[in-house]
Amino acid sequence: MKVLVIGGGAREHVICETILKNESVKLYSVMHNRNPGILRMAEDFKIEKETNVEKVLEYAVEKGIDLAVIGPEAPLQVGLTDVLEKADITVCAPTRDAARIETNKEWMRELMRRYRIPGLPKYETFTDISKVKSFIESLDGEVAVKPIGLTGGKGVKVAGDHFSGVDGAVRYAEEIIKNKIGGEAKVLIEEKCIGEEFTLQAFSDGRTIFPMPAVQDHKRLLPDDKGPNTGGMGSYSCENGLLPFMERCDYEEGALILQRIVEALSHEECPFVGPIYGQFMLTADGVKVIEINARFGDPEAMNVLPLLQNDFVDICYSMVEGKLNRKKVEFLEKATVCKYVVPEGYGVRSMENEPISVDESAIKNIGALLYYASVNMKNEKIYTTSSRSLAVVGIGNNLSEAEMLCEEGLKHIQGEHIFIRHDIGTEKLIEKRILHMKKIRG
């Protein structure tokens, strides 16, 4: 069977690895960079922008692809799923219309409002800056200011973290409208939710979801959650599928919200097929929706896919065929810690084209996992680009074991100009999260 994976990041590296556990698969790849991990696994590959739908289609037809799996959000936004499906290629990813849950934050919020889905923070959208101030004032300046469209996870700014006061919020809202950040001269202003964030990913067949273990990502660049937002610096998950600061009912609340969103999309005649991702905030008032994505998270895919006990290709077909309810999906009951290696200056101004040396066999020997992201390979050497470089994952019986293994793995990566958030998954940071949640819940 020929499976095409679109995308060349660490998320796609782990997707490819998981797909290849099915021995009947021949793997094909379209990616914009030369991801060394994917290059090695693929029967054949094409270096191409993932959003160039005509070229991706041409390649898929030429290779006689049976199943396509799309990793990143940008090709979903330009309707790659729709185009491939029209050519009779099976695609395990949402259509352009279904992917609006991620590509159009306003549409997503309205969907939740219309279907009375729980967890919706107070929000309004504006095109006229003169009307923004009174709404921000009504929330005492405690707001998140968001572009409507995609910004690679870097367009959202939050009061207290990235600006302060009503004026700071208004200034950023003005910048979004004026510069059409996220593609539109429109801004979403939302109540700031206070609590601990968690990610819940689920498989969806358009009607039913199957939720995966919960994960906590770390968006901020610097230790102790300081600095600008990034695509994600690392993440962890626990052996019981929950997180140290959450109860089972919080997990179930998140899963219910995802189920209700999938039902709403089906009702809107754009059923959601593929992995769906909920970013939630656990607050004093329960679970709030921060954002919904139409794909696996990056890094979060690296926490869950290595634990999957089923054949992933089979699950992909169950999603496409609407038969997920007949599957017993299982995840290994282990903890995971994932830490990204990024170029120095990432999030501000990355040091590009810097060499990184990776001792792959040493990492493998100690049992840690390595996933390449936005690096390029030239003459058998690995070089940084402006984005995240690679990730190391440790798996263990508990968080401390997983964290130690991840750190052991990271010792085998050298570079003069690299940066890692070593505090991710450490006892100190986890304790802080638990205390924070206790304080919020009284």
Ligand code: AMP
């Ligand atoms: P997003 O790109 O929507 O995931 O937002 C990036 C980050 O901004 C999230 O991971 C949160 O940490 C933060 N954020 C977004 N919306 C809110 C909100 N309403 N309240 C508090 N923090 C938020």
